[in-house]
Amino acid sequence: MILVVITGHFENPLVPIPSLLQHEHxxxxxxxxxxxxAAISVRVSNELGAGNARLAKFSVGVVSxxxxxxxxxxxxxxxxxxxxxxxxxxNSVPVAEETTKLGVLLSFTxxxxxxxxxxSGVAIGAGWQSLVAYINIGCYHIVGLPAGILLGFVFDFGVEVML
Structure with missing residues (x-):
């Protein structure tokens, strides 16, 4: 929802906001x-707790x-x-065209x-919950949002960087 609020500050938000919201699929x-x-978090913690590091590693490979x-x-x-x-x-052709343009980027995301x-589940299962929380906060709030705002508004990439 933060992205929708930020996208609302573009010059013509009537096209990028609906196209961004359509990508919720x-x-x-x-x-x-x-x-x-959730499954790998429990599996890794159980296997590591039982001293079966090989089975934990195998489980990580299978689920990955x-x-x-x-x-x-x-x-x-x-x-x-x-x-x-x-x-x-x-039914809006401009919204559909913008959404189509974002399709390739969306597929990679x-x-x-x-x-x-x-x-993240592997790290949580290994007991690194606080590290995962710091990484998520850092990547999204400290790096991702400011980079998206900078690229979207200053370098005029538009909604592509908000996805």
Missing amino acids: KDWDVMIAIGFN ITSVAIGVVAMAVVLATRDIFPYLFT VLLNSLQPVL
Whole structure:
């Protein structure tokens, strides 16, 4: 929601805000990854607690490969439907065109977002909860938002950097 508020400050927010909101379907893929986050967190903590580091490492490999495979499928779906999908939610041609332009970028973020929660779950399962929290806060609030605002407004990249 922070991104929507920031995007509202562009010169003509009537096109970028709806196109940005249409990309919320990327969260469908993230829901699977968040499930993997919880599962691998418990699995790693149980295996490490039992002294089975090899089984914990194997579990991390299996869930990482599975999550990336699902991410690749979701990426392909986004790429294949980027011209069709916007028209399910809008009749506005400018909004649909902007959403289509963002489709390629969205597909790569879907792929990356399929693995990030899994790796966070591994770190949490290993007992590094505070480190994960600091990394998330640092990456999003200290680096990501200021970089997005700088690139979006100062360097005039627009909504592409807000995705």
